[in-house]
Amino acid sequence: MIRFHEVSARYPRSAREALSDVSLTAAAGGLTAIVGPNGSGKTTLVRLLLRRLAASSGRIDVDGRPLETFDARQLARRVAIVPQRESAVFSLPVHEYVGLGRYPHEGPWRAATQRDTALVEQAMADAGVAELAGRDILALSGGEWQRARIARALAQGGDALVLDEPTTFLDVGHEMGMFELFATLARGGRAVLVISHQLNLVARFASAMVLLHEGRVVAAGAPQALMQATTLERVYQWPLVVTRDPAVGAPTLLPLRGRRHSSGAHPENTPERSP
């Protein structure tokens, strides 16, 4: 379980807080989705978990223990994180790359065991990259690379999985496959925290959603409660409607064509509304 309690954070040489008093919980056995516009502080949450940035106030707990009390490998054995950006520079076969997920379990004198190899193979199968095992990571398509990265995080094990925009570059089939996998992992008892721009998709899979805007939590709760047109319109600054998908019954956001949502700043830009 990962819990942020009234966390604020600021980047060096920045006047503005990137996060202000953010409280949220990624519970074990649940898929928690963080949504919000660009620059709302989503990735800052990941930087805090990676400890590439320190919170200026508040506390972050992992399994009930303060984040700063973990040593780096110990933390990586509990929380697997797939950061937003990663570009490979050197050639490496996919299975070696996924095998790096076992790094926090290795020691300087400990070679990969049979168990490591089995876990790496399982992770590759789960993420759908088993057939790419021998391919060079530099030769993967965007979607294949993304799945290889997720396989690496799965090989890492642990009881929490954090993914920053994991389905960018994935086509519909692979995107659905990934979210089905995240849902399965959550049902299996892991705490899964997904940052995503695809509100409609996460609304169908998430057990809880958190909406961030300008570093603050503006709404949190079940997808049904959070997907409200007025809130989303204000946060995303675009006219939209929220309907219920006729096929699956999930709340579905539909941005409308037309001009930017005005919020009263430009009275002539009255957004058009469809019935």
Add this chain to the structure above:
Amino acid sequence: MRAALWIGALVVLLGLCVLAVAVGPVSLTLGEVRDGLTGVGDANAIAIVRAIRLPRLTLAIIVGAALGMAGGALQGSLRNALAEPYLLGVSGGAAVGAVLAFGAGVRDASTIPIFACLGGGASVAAVLLIARAAGGRADPRVLIMAGVIMGAFANALIMVVLANAPPNTVRGAVWWMMGSVADAGWPQIRWLAAYVVVGGTVLLLLARDIDVLALGEEPAAALGLDVDRSARRIYLASSLLAAATVAAAGLIGFVGLMVPHIVRAFGVRRHRAILAGAALVGAALLVAADLVARTAMPPAELPLGAVTALLGVPFFLLRIRRLA
């Protein structure tokens, strides 16, 4: 398959070693080489082999191995296929440290490498800061530019120090700037070997960290690597290797650039194997380069750094074209 590669590299290195001992102003037969090595037989051959060629060969082997390993470690940890001690200004900084120590009256083969290491360490820190200030740690070309600038600055400093030094206190500007293994002596080789064993062992122990660092800072942190601490250790150990070679043989560029590429071209991917391979190939490359330096234009001897640069610059241009 993998074993055959290692054996092949060893055979090439051994062949080059035999050639390096046999070929020179006085050519030796294989029998004379054997006499020289065993110390039984032709006195002339024994003298040539033991006093001149063997120390020189040993120095070339250790310097080449150290430069190859430093290049492999720097390329991996900086995620930069152009990184190497010379182009990053590490060697230049080390030369400044060594020359200043020499100018201050330090003559001990054991302590000069420490000053060289301080100079190299300061230089790598400055280069990383310059590249960060230029906003381009991620762009390999910006980092190399910062390194080349630092190297030019170091060269200027060496010139200034040497211009004021009385003649014969130092082996001359050309020796430092262009590198040479001609003045090889056993005490100096023993100290170099000690530093290289320490630096090389540290890098081999950190090899898995280099594998992880090569993914980038955030993925490395996600895998539980203490990125800053690990990177610092790797830069320091690489600087120690490069600095020790500079103290013993002056500035020899491009070996650290070419060697890791040659090793990776044979499909070696993990850094523990890349570093070990780079030591082997680096030694072979420098022995071959010194052979060329000694024999290409007799009776003149080419500066060793000039030979490696003549090989390395076209290699660099090919690599930078691939980056663009």
